[in-house]
Amino acid sequence: MTKSKNVELIGNILGVTRPDIIEILIDPKVTRIKPLEIGEYIAVEYPSEVLKHEVLALITEITLENENIPDSLMRSPESYDQLEKLGDFTEGERLTARARVVGYYDPDLENIIFPRFPPVPSGKVYRANKDNLSKIFSSDNGIKVGNLRAHPEVDVKLDVQELVRRHTAILAITGAGKGNTVAVLSSRILELNGSVIIIDPHEEYPSLRDLYSDPNPVVVFSPEGDPSKNYKPISFRWNNFSTEEIFDILEIRENATRQKGLIRDILEQLRGKQWDINDFENELKKKKEENKGLVLSIQDHIKGIRELSIIDKSKETPIYEETSDCLVSKGQITVISLSGLPIKVQQVVVARLCKKLYDAGVAWRRKLSRDQLPCPTFMVIEESHNFIPSMSSAKSSFPISRIAAEGRKFGIGLCIVSQRPN
Incomplete structure (x- = not known):
């Protein structure tokens, strides 16, 4: 790994590793003054002969437990008071974290590259520093839209x-x-x-x-x-909308097959013409004698959109x-x-x-x-x-x-x- 200036070693990689997710054992003493946070970026060590760039990962989970205080001993809040009288139990603290691998910045490609192989178990983990985070989040020609929440010293600039x-x-x-x-x-x-x-x-x-x-x-x-x-x-012209879109404008229910059938017939008669809702209703009224109930129900839908000026006869x-x-x-x-x-x-x-x-x-x-x-x-x-x-x-x-x-x-x-x- 390319070593950064002023890096702070915070722990090592645990157990079985994957290219995308790593588990980390963290020294609680190191993070007691400045705690590790969810959303914070870390730098992960890879073998230098394989990868010479610093790989960043994002903390997604943090767990703190104390091996000297097993759950079986803790029956009530008073149990903690009794344990405190016996001495300092902080030596038994075990702090672990899970992180999602983000990748490394390749200056030649000017892009973020995701490593397709896992880091070595026991590899070192550092806090990510401003210089390396800025390579990813602060575009030279970008505009500032904010700062990283867990790294407020790093500007986020978008190209x-x-x-x-x-x-x-x-x-x-x-x-x-x-x-x-x-x-x-x-x-x-x-x-x-x-x-x-x-x-x-x-x-x-x-x-x-x-x-x-x-x-x-x-x-x-x-x-x-x-x-x-x-x-x-x-405005948009009525005759530029599809039949299905007109069903939605009129708020015709999905299962209203008879209403849809009659509307399709009318739209077919208006095809190729410039028309508005008044022209549509005039054609609808011609069907009233044979489909009175159906026509009246469609007219109820027309009332709700009659003043819909965004849809016009001729202007778009x-x-x-x-x-x-x-x-x-x-x-x-x-x-x-x-x-x-x-x-x-x-x-x-x-x-x-x-x-x-x-x-x-x-x-x-x-x-x-x-x-x-x-x-x-x-x-x-x-x-x-x-x-x-x-x-x-x-x-x-x-x-x-x-x-x-x-x-x-x-x-x-x-x-x-x-x-x-x-």
Whole structure:
């Protein structure tokens, strides 16, 4: 192992070792002044003739026991008082830990390499120092987003270009700073002449405008627009949604086969036309004589979305257009506020947006004569667990997954933000 300056030996590797997990016997005296913590990084010794780099591992479990105080002797709290009178029992303490191997930084490859063989039992273990941690967590050209919790002296800096190329997840509980992290990343992406689209289900991100002076790069869209807040309206055409997506917009139940059948008939008659919900209802009324109960039940669903201005007869907000308000532009942060929309409608809108963005990326890459992506774009999906749920399906799941799988080659980076990482 390449020896670090000022290393602190804290213990040795125990028993059977594995490439990914190691057990460590730690000297309790060494860690009494400065305890070893879960989440702390350690440096693990490998044979120098095999590996010359310092391998880092992350502490995941810590156990402290005292061999001089077996459980069989401890019948009540008074038993401890009696033992203390007999002398110092700290000599019997045994401190062990489990750590997950992270790997080592290879300066030639400029990457973290995972060793595919285990360390030697009895090998030495040290506290990781700032220099070696900084090689991994502090990118030279990165932006600072915080510090390592167990190593506050180490800055965490992220390479924005790598984030866009590899995709990103920001996972934390409410109030932990997810929004602030998005704001910091967005500002740096603008410096690189990129663009950012933020899907905002709860109207949390318009405040990003407060961080910039005029000309303000933050453009906020909402379903109806709001001149008093300087929100621009966003819209999508009815005839660009699939039949299944329209079922979700109308909130038609999965097992409502008769309703779905009638809706399919009407959509077939409207195929190739520009239409809105009024046109749909006019066609529906023509079926009333033969399907009165069915028509009335579908009309009840229509009442709930009649004022849904985000879906229009003829207008659809473009991905990019020089002469009008658009969703993507070099140096622009676009916030799409979906606040107030039913969750099913939010999912359908996000699905449509992802499809448009993907198609624009393909057009840019292949130089097609249609709506092209004008610059690399970073798409942030807040509350992503609502759009790619793990335990159920959503219309937005596949379009988001496709961007995750293929978006990089078409200039699209993806960032999911959630407080529910499962």
